[in-house]
Structures are given as C-alpha cells and as structure tokens.
Amino acid sequence: MSGCSSVLTGLRKKFYCGKAASNFVAWTPLNDGRRFSKCSMPEEKKCSYWEWEDDELSPRIIELICKLKKDKDSLRHEKNILRRRMVDLENYVAEGIEKVKENDDLKKKVADLENLLAVDVGLIQKLKDKVFKQWIVIGISWCCFVGLISSWIM
Numbered sequence: 001m002s003g004c005s006s007v008l009t010g011l012r013k014k015f016y017c018g019k020a021a022s023n024f025v026a027w028t029p030l031n032d033g034r035r036f037s038k039c040s041m042p043e044e045k046k047c048s049y050w051e052w053e054d055d056e057l058s059p060r061i062i063e064l065i066c067k068l069k070k071d072k073d074s075l076r077h078e079k080n081i082l083r084r085r086m087v088d089l090e091n092y093v094a095e096g097i098e099k100v101k102e103n104d105d106l107k108k109k110v111a112d113l114e115n116l117l118a119v120d121v122g123l124i125q126k127l128k129d130k131v132f133k134q135w136i137v138i139g140i141s142w143c144c145f146v147g148l149i150s151s152w153i154m
C-alpha cells in the first residue's frame with residue numbers, strides 16, 4: 001500500500017490520509033460477491049489503498065454464486081412479467097366491473113321503460129273502453145233520433 005497504511009477501527013478501517021475506507025462488493029466473474037475496501041476520498045485526492053476483505057473464493061463458491069445470480073436474475077425477470085400480468089388483470093377486472101355496472105344501469109333503464117309501457121298500455125285500454133262506450137251511446141242516441149223522426153213523419 002503506497003502512501004497509505006490502514007488500521008482496523010471497529011468494522012471500518014481508517015487511513016492516515018484521514019478518511020474511513022468505503023466497503024464494496026466485486027461482481028466480476030472471478031470475484032463474484034467478494035468484499036473489498038478502498039480509500040473513500042474523491043478520485044484526484046485518494047490514496048492508493050485497496051484491499052480484499054474476503055479471502056480468495058474457491059471455484060465451487062464462485063460457481064454457486066454465479067448460479068445464484070442467474071437464478072436471481074431469472075426470478076427478477078419472472079417477477080416483472082408477473083407484475084405486468086397483474087396490472088393487465090387488474091385493468092381487465094376493472095373493465096369487467098365497469099361493464100357490469102353499465103349492464104345494471106341498462107337493466108334499470110329497460111325496467112323503467114317496461115313500467116312506462118305497462119302504464120301506457122293500461123291507459124290505452126282505458127281510452128279504448130271509453131271510446132267504445134261513447135260509440136254505444138252515440139249509436140243508441142242515433143237509433144232513438146231516427147225512431148223519433150220516423151214516428152213523427154208517420
């Protein structure tokens with residue numbers, strides 16, 4: 001470590017350059033998940049301190065971490081697909097509920113129209129009966145009038 005040595009203070013190392021080290025995790029194929037720390041100063045001011053926190057990983061561990069990462073990516077992909085499907089299903093259900101409401105409104109309107117029609121049919125029948133009775137009165141009156149005229153003439 002040129003220009004910067006380190007001491008362990010708790011879980012974080014401090015350097016004589018005055019700043020605590022920042023901890024990182026490597027995600028390169030040979031060091032997947034291996035932790036390291038380096039100086040936390042900005043690029044132009046930082047010392048050259050850089051150190052692995054974990055021992056070198058065995059090929060089996062690297063293989064396992066790689067597999068777990070692939071599984072995680074796959075699960076994340078599935079989760080995104082499921083999330084999109086869930087949004088689609090929510091929209092579909094919302095549209096269905098809206099259509100059911102519209103259907104209920106239409107049924108109410110049809111029922112109202114049927115009630116109005118029933119009232120109209122009743123009214124029409126009453127008017128027909130009234131007109132029929134008036135025609136009978138007119139017919140009887142006409143017969144009486146014709147009978148009266150004919151008896152007056154004879």
Ligand SMILES: [Zn+2]
Nearest residue numbers: 015017039047
């Ligand atoms: Zn430093």
